Amino acid sequence: MNLDLTDLKLFIKIAESPSLTQGAKRACLSPGAASMRIKSMENELGEGLFHRQHKGLVLTLAGQRLLIHARKILRQLEVLKAEFDHRDEADGASMRMYVAGFSAFESTQRRLVRYLADHANVAIDLQQRTAGDIVRGIREGAVDMGVVVGSDPVEGCASITLPVLNYVAVLPRHHALVASASLRLGDVLRHPQVGLATDSTLCRLIEQQADIDGIVAQFRIKVSGAESLCRMIAEGVGIGIASDAAVQPYLDVCGLVARRLDETWARQQHMMLVRHFERMPRHVTDLVSYLSAA
Structure with a gap:
């Protein structure tokens, strides 16, 4: 079999793209050249890898099998390179990370700011996905790491506990609830809400x-991000609930305060999933250690 790493990398990029044209662009090839390489791979394997449909390419069963193996091969190559490459990120390193839930996603983004500032040659493909997508991606080798809610073991994945995500009430500084000794959801929902x-x-x-x-709950408006939520609350539209990590950057500038909710559900345990801790490339190990630190 004469498949090489270039073939496998191209195949993965096309399989993960909406069309051959976009996959070829990601691989820095013309669509024609990419199409010829895919046809050559199909001839070599003796099976079709894609169904060519009007809306784009869809993996065949053979293509799905090859995608799993191709990802494993390239992931293992990264581990091998990390094992013998003692340079400090001389050639850079890239990782793919999925996060379930908007609050966890925003919290992770905030924590990555300092990490990326300190690791100039590291690139992270950070995406918000469902827990199902994350577990599937970890098992198939499509993702280096993922963040999900919970603490129960996940079959086919190794896990490590992350700091708890706290949901808080976001209030104007002079709101009546600021002085409450103990704040519960019912207290917050009796006021107009920004969601x-x-x-x-x-x-x-x-x-x-x-x-x-x-x-x-009386929602006056639902907005698309923590900054918009804080600005709406600052203008007197209502009060809201969000994760502490998501709203922290905007509290002072908007004249707001965050008060923890005295509720069990308002403290969400999250965990980091990977395929195998002992076989991770060094740069992935470093990032997992950084994010899992309290």
Whole structure:
């Protein structure tokens, strides 16, 4: 079999792209050259790798099998390189990381700022995905690491506990609830709300707890990010609930305060998933250690 690493890298890029044209662009090839290489791979393997449809390419069963093996081969090559390469990121390093949930995603982004500033040659492909996508990606070798809610073991993945994510009430400095010794969800939901449309995990938690308490939330508006939420609250539109990490950068500038909720559900345990701790490249190990530090 005469497949080489260039073939495998091209195949992965096309398989992960909406079209051959975009995959070829990511591989710095013309669509024609990429198409010829894919056809050559199919001839070599004796099976088609893609169904060519009007809307683009779809992997065949053979293509799905090759994708799993190709990712494993390239991942193992990275481990081998890290094992024998003692230079300090001389050639740079790239990682792919998936995070489940908007609050965890924003928290992770904030924590990566300092890491990336201190590691100038590291590149991270950070994406918000579902927990199912993350587990599947880890098992198939498509993702270096992923962050999910929970602490229970996940089959086919190794895990490490991350710092707890705290949900807080975001309030104007002179709001009546600021002086409350203990703040519960019911206290917050009795006031007009500014919500986070992008945080489905938080929305679900609030809805479930509100149903238990027999409370109906009055959302005046739902916005797409923590900064918009804070600015709406600063203008007197309402108050809101968000993760502490997401709103911290905007509290002082908007004249707001964050108060922790005295609720069990408001403290969410997260964990980092990887395939194998003992076989991770050094740069992945370094990042996992950094993010798992309290």
